[in-house]
């Protein structure tokens with residue numbers, strides 16, 4: 373894709389699911405990739421797959437709730453590959469959720485700390501390097517729960533917040549040549565959803581039957597959008613939440 377080749381990308385949550393696929397897609401398109409995750413085994417496996425296919429990638433253990441880790445992640449891109457052009461801020465967690473008034477504060481804080489503040493920590497570390505370099509493109513992973521009342525209240529609040537960050541960053545840094553967009557996946561066949569399916573197979577069948585596409589999404593279908601949103605082919609797309617959900621929300 374235009375402008376991806378020879379660039380440098382960081383991907384959080386790159387050790388599994390959607391982040392693994394976007395890491396692979398960035399590498400296939402010719403970018404060098406910093407794969408960041410708390411899960412060392414998963415992150416290293418993503419790097420091994422990229423290298424086996426002839427690409428370049430490095431793993432860095434990163435917890436997005438830790439500002440020092442996030443700073444080290446960006447520093448790895450600078451040290452290993454000389455700069456930072458693209459970021460996919462994607463690390464996140466989900467759980468079943470309860471009704472709004474039933475959350476305890478620790479559960480609420482943990483969800484917001486990883487899914488929302490984690491994205492902010494990444495933006496805070498990535499943006500100055502892109503300003504310095506003269507531009508870049510960033511995609512944050514939100515969810516259909518970022519534009520509708522899907523998911524638990526804490527998850528929905530975190531994913532709505534990711535869209536707010538994406539919009540505000542667009543306005544703040546357009547003059548610096550940095551574009552920001554968000555992807556809003558529907559129900560995607562990743563370990564996150566497979567776990568939910570194992571926990572409640574009947575509910576998963578019901579959800580799948582309600583998707584107009586008639587199936588779950590493939591993480592590669594999200595990854596393709598992420599790489600396109602970082603490429604010059606999407607140069608006029610700015611600040612958008614892009615819903616990729618097999619038609620689930622249009623009903």
Ligand SMILES: NC(=O)c1ccc[n+]([C@@H]2O[C@H](COP(=O)([O-])OP(=O)(O)OC[C@H]3O[C@@H](n4cnc5c(N)ncnc54)[C@H](O)[C@@H]3O)[C@@H](O)[C@H]2O)c1
Pocket residue numbers: 384385386387388389390391408409410411414434435436437462463464465466486490513514515516556557558559560561562563564565
């Ligand atoms: N799968 C879906 O249906 C779906 C739908 C909408 C949005 N999403 C979002 O997509 C993103 C990726 O989800 P996925 O389905 O690929 O899940 P996944 O569980 O397969 O992958 C998530 C990755 O994030 C990592 N991670 C979790 N907490 C972290 C932290 N504190 N620091 C760094 N890494 C951390 C995990 O180790 C894991 O490798 C998440 O933000 C999720 O909310 C997923």
